[in-house]
Amino acid sequence: MQPNVPKAPAPKKKGRNKLVLLAGLVVVLGCGAYGAGLLMNHADVPKGTTVLGVDVGGGTRDEAVKKLDAALGERVNKPLKLTVGGEQVTLKPDQAGLTLDSQATVREAAGSDYNPVSVIGGLFGGERVVEPVMPVDEEKLAAALERSAGGAGSAKEGTVKFEPGKAVPVYGKAGKGIDAEKSSSAVAEAYKKQVETGSAGTVAVPVTNRKPTVSNAEVDRFMKQFAKPAMSANVTITAGGKSIPLGPAKSLPQVLGAKVVNGKLVETYDLETLKQLYGNTFDGVLIQRGNGKKTPVQPTDVAQAMGKALRGKTTAERTGVIETNAN
Known part of the structure; x- marks a missing residue:
């Protein structure tokens, strides 16, 4: 082995x-x-x-x-070009809740x-x-689309317009109108493309059959209960011994408006314009708030005082007082 x-x-x-x-x-x-x-x-x-x-x-x-x-x-501020029902309109991004x-x-x-x-x-x-942060204010965009479309669509919503010296009823009409949901998505996407490339071309805004949500009876109610009384005479707003008159011939039509809430018309106040109208009238007047702090008069304070005064009939009733003491 x-x-x-x-x-x-x-x-x-x-x-x-x-x-x-x-x-x-x-x-x-x-x-x-x-x-x-x-x-x-x-x-x-x-x-x-x-x-x-x-x-x-x-x-x-x-x-x-x-x-x-x-x-x-x-590019961020460049107006978008839209077509609604074959008619071309423009939309300003800063007024439509679109921004970078x-x-x-x-x-x-x-x-x-x-x-x-x-x-x-x-x-x-x-x-x-890195992807850009481009928030979209859906409510503001939908409202801006409605304004921009103007007469491009055949459908009309019931509302009330405030013109110098008078309130004018606008009765709704069925017809073609923008499809708010689809339109908002299409426009937001086009805006992003425009910011990225410099141009989005012309965006065709989708339309659909629409019926007015505000009835003729609701327009009449709003006219009777608010619009006509509001435009019947001057209102005077006072605070801390200072006051300013606002009249139907010039001031009130610039401030007043109407919006639809669940099929009802509700008055609105253009706070920016209101601030410009009363200017420095209430400078130095402080309001004691519920939290104990004292702060200057704000446009919202003036609008709140106007709300009641605009419905009044007598001079006293049409004087809106901004209380300076929360207690």
């Missing part, structure tokens, strides 16, 4: 060793590049960050906001990105794309 002789160990495969060494080298280089990327990018907004194609990276948040506004400001929130967008962009692909890519000019 031959003695058991131990077998010689199999020779190591040189190719495998090289692969192991190469893999280790790649890991070391990758870690080095990752660390270098973190060290080199101390900016609030990481280098290579873009929003709608605009490079906003490599600096502070304020700098990023300025870059974004400078590059896209004109630069501050919020930059806050999103300023978040630290520890993704190795992004960090290492930043060393070699890689791009990090």
